[in-house]
Amino acid sequence: MADDDIDLDALPDDELVTQMHDDLYDGLKDEVTAGVDILLGRGWTPYRVLTEALVEGMRIVGVDFRDGILFVPEVLLSANAMKAGMAILKPLLAQTGAPKTGKMVIGTVKGDIHDIGKNLVAMMMEGAGFEVVDLGVNTDVDRYLAAIDEHQPDILGMSALLTTTMPYMKVVIEALKTKGIRDRIVVLVGGAPLNEEFSLSVGADAYCRDAAVAVETAKAFMARRSNQMAAG
Ligand code: B1M
Numbered sequence: 001m002a003d004d005d006i007d008l009d010a011l012p013d014d015e016l017v018t019q020m021h022d023d024l025y026d027g028l029k030d031e032v033t034a035g036v037d038i039l040l041g042r043g044w045t046p047y048r049v050l051t052e053a054l055v056e057g058m059r060i061v062g063v064d065f066r067d068g069i070l071f072v073p074e075v076l077l078s079a080n081a082m083k084a085g086m087a088i089l090k091p092l093l094a095q096t097g098a099p100k101t102g103k104m105v106i107g108t109v110k111g112d113i114h115d116i117g118k119n120l121v122a123m124m125m126e127g128a129g130f131e132v133v134d135l136g137v138n139t140d141v142d143r144y145l146a147a148i149d150e151h152q153p154d155i156l157g158m159s160a161l162l163t164t165t166m167p168y169m170k171v172v173i174e175a176l177k178t179k180g181i182r183d184r185i186v187v188l189v190g191g192a193p194l195n196e197e198f199s200l201s202v203g204a205d206a207y208c209r210d211a212a213v214a215v216e217t218a219k220a221f222m223a224r225r226s227n228q229m230a231a232g
Pocket of ligand 1: 055058059061062063065066067072073075076079106111112113114115116117118120121156157158159160161162163164188189190191192193208209210211212214
């Protein structure tokens with residue numbers, strides 16, 4: 001270890017988490033993954049590591065990106081470090097052993113390449129027992145429709161992080177209506193610039209503020225659906 005290297009193992013939890021926020025900010029992938037491993041080794045749940053160390057770190061990056069302190073190349077490094085940390089947590093969050101609760105197709109809409117939030121939603125949904133088909137980023141209406149045809153999901157999830165791409169959600173929902181399948185599928189939308197009012201205006205079933213809300217909302221819709229089926 002070089003003289004100025006920090007011994008992450010020696011830091012108490014709160015200082016380690018702060019250090020991880022700094023490392024995420026600086027795009028230091030190896031340090032971020034080491035921090036994730038250490039916290040897990042100390043008995044932190046994967047969800048707590050995700051929210052307190054990674055998501056909070058990315059929130060700080062977002063603030064400085066907005067304020068012109070960080071630029072795209074730096075934010076890309078942060079995003080890569082975040083993804084490396086998430087890759088460790090993904091199998092742990094998915095280890096539920098629960099019977100499959102339902103199926104979701106999810107993608108970031110056309111013109112938009114932000115995928116961290118969408119990946120997080122996919123991870124948490126899998127952890128809650130949903131089967132998830134992830135279409136990736138820059139998803140056009142034809143790819144959504146083809147995936148719905150192929151996989152017959154209960155839920156369609158769409159993510160958008162740009163004010164310029166969020167209106168595309170309406171294009172997809174209108175296409176579902178045109179095909180006559182809108183009523184067969186629950187449409188959940190999310191992404192930082194969205195809100196409840198927007199989701200209603202494009203004809204979605206619900207807006208999900210974060211991944212935890214997405215899981216709760218999806219479960220609530222599935223419960224409602226099985227009650228309706230039971231009622232005949
Ligand atoms: Co971009 N970017 N970016 N960016 N970027 C934002 C979104 C921005 C708000 C930054 C800013 O200016 N403050 C701004 C948008 C402004 C606007 O539209 N009003 C912006 C911009 C302008 C741009 C570019 C145009 C910059 C440029 O090129 N000049 C460009 C666009 C590229 C494109 O998409 N065509 C761009 C590029 C990039 C990077 C490639 C560098 C990188 C993305 C890397 C990647 O994703 N692989 C990036 C990043 C990282 C960000 C910020 C900093 C962080 C986004 C993030 O990952 N957040 C972001 C700032 C911000 O959001 N404050 C910003 C962490 C993540 C956990 O949160 O994505 O909100 P979030 O997801 C949450 C919830 O929203 C919700 O649950 C998630 C988990 O809790 N959710 C869903 C999300 N999707 C859901 C779907 C659901 C349910 C819930 O379905 C059911």
